[in-house]
Amino acid sequence: xxSPISLTLLPVTHxxxxxxxxxxxxxxxxxxxxxxxxxxxxxxxQLDIWRDLGVRPHPHIGLATVTYLFTGAIDHRDSLGTFQTxxxxxxxxxxxxxxxxxxxxxxxxxxxxxxKLFGMQTWLALPDGQEDADPAFENIGCADLPxxxxxxxSAKVIMGSLWGKTAPTTCHSPTIYADIVLRPGGSIxxxxxxxxxxxxxxxxxxxxxxxxxxPYLLYLIAPGAKPKLDSIGGGRAMLLGGAAFxxxxxxxxxxxxxxxxxxxxxxxxxxxxxxxxxxxxxxxxIPIPExxxxxxxx
Numbered sequence: 001x002x003s004p005i006s007l008t009l010l011p012v013t014h015x016x017x018x019x020x021x022x023x024x025x026x027x028x029x030x031x032x033x034x035x036x037x038x039x040x041x042x043x044x045x046q047l048d049i050w051r052d053l054g055v056r057p058h059p060h061i062g063l064a065t066v067t068y069l070f071t072g073a074i075d076h077r078d079s080l081g082t083f084q085t086x087x088x089x090x091x092x093x094x095x096x097x098x099x100x101x102x103x104x105x106x107x108x109x110x111x112x113x114x115x116k117l118f119g120m121q122t123w124l125a126l127p128d129g130q131e132d133a134d135p136a137f138e139n140i141g142c143a144d145l146p147x148x149x150x151x152x153x154s155a156k157v158i159m160g161s162l163w164g165k166t167a168p169t170t171c172h173s174p175t176i177y178a179d180i181v182l183r184p185g186g187s188i189x190x191x192x193x194x195x196x197x198x199x200x201x202x203x204x205x206x207x208x209x210x211x212x213x214x215p216y217l218l219y220l221i222a223p224g225a226k227p228k229l230d231s232i233g234g235g236r237a238m239l240l241g242g243a244a245f246x247x248x249x250x251x252x253x254x255x256x257x258x259x260x261x262x263x264x265x266x267x268x269x270x271x272x273x274x275x276x277x278x279x280x281x282x283x284x285x286i287p288i289p290e291x292x293x294x295x296x297x298x
Contacts, residue, residue: 004209004227007220009198011041019045019117024200024218026251033220034196034242035124035173037063037251041202041216043118044071050111055104057278058286060096061266062131062249062256064124064172067092067104068158068179070202070236072116078102079276082137088119089142089179091158091169097126097133099266103281120202120238125249125256127173140169152186153229155179160242162192174243180229180236182206187230190221190239197221197241204235213237253289 009030011022025032025039033039047053053074067074069088076084076092079101086092094102106115126133146165148155157167159177167177176194182204190197190208198220199206201213209227213219221227221241229237249256255263267288269275 002222002225003211004222004225005211005219006222009218009220011216011218018047018051019043022216024216030220031251032125032196032245032249033198033218033240034194035127035175035245036122036198036240036242037125037249037256038123039200039218039240040121041119041200042121043116045117047106047111047115047117049114051106051115052111053104053106053115053117056284056286057101057103057281058254059099059101059266059270059275060094060254060256061099062096062126062258062262064093064095064126065102066122066124066159066177067094067119068121069119071118073107073110075105075107076102077105077278077281078135078137079278080135080137081279083280084137084139086139089145089156091140091145093138093140093169095126095133095136095170095172097131097135099269099275100135101275101278103278105281122177122240123256124172124175125245127245128247128258130172131258131262136170138170140167144168151188152183153188154181155188155239160194162239171242173245176239176241178239180239182229182231182235182237184231184234186234187228189226189228191226192239192241194241195223195244197239199229200238200240202236202238204231205233206231206235206237
């Protein structure tokens with residue numbers, strides 16, 4: 001029997017003093033899955049009372065960030081003047097284009113009881129012709145994201161088209177992204193025909209065609225395979241992917257680009273204070289890391 005899994009990627013885990021962030025993309029074995037060039041899973045965790053997540057203002061170019069929470073809440077502010085508290089099951093899509101600055105902090109009411117953190121942040125590389133697009137932001141509420149229910153499983157379509165349903169979330173290139181919840185004994189087919197697909201188990205147990213999945217690893221599904229995702233005791237998994245990227249992308253710090261020259265120019269702009277400020281969060285910022293810019297990954 002042919003395995004439905006073509007590659008398994010182990011995360012690199014960082015302890016950020018009370019909660020863990022697990023990064024599975026990019027890495028040497030695989031830099032992208034469809035447009036996904038960066039994949040972080042964080043939590044589950046509860047911070048100390050009055051401790052703030054405290055991600056200070058920082059810049060992005062050449063990508064779109066997607067923030068999706070299972071529990072907790074995050075206050076998003078950006079240089080467009082956006083203020084948005086994101087809650088579980090909603091989607092925050094921030095398109096950086098030629099440049100945007102944002103911060104992510106814990107809401108005051110969350111900090112009062114110890115802020116909870118459990119969710120995903122992913123970056124999507126912008127395709128050729130859209131790297132210098134106008135920056136933009138959108139929040140898609142739970143009620144506007146289609147959900148499929150049956151076979152002991154429910155799946156929320158976050159981006160793209162899956163199981164006959166299409167999310168309203170903007171896609172800059174063909175993208176699929178879904179939150180799958182399996183009840184005990186439940187199953188769902190992974191029948192998308194996207195070029196590249198991957199699954200991450202984030203809670204409980206699950207298997208692809210009987211092959212057990214380990215939490216927080218990213219399992220790339222073999223091209224053309226249409227495996228069944230099922231669970232014995234119940235679980236939750238994220239499905240992501242899309243069309244294979246046809247051109248090279250470099251990634252360094254918070255920047256993605258089709259050339260290192262784009263990234264160097266953005267780094268120089270940030271050092272010179274030439275990016276716009278975040279209204280309501282102007283007093284702090286994250287400086288450029290002292291890490292040399294080398295050839296990016298594709």
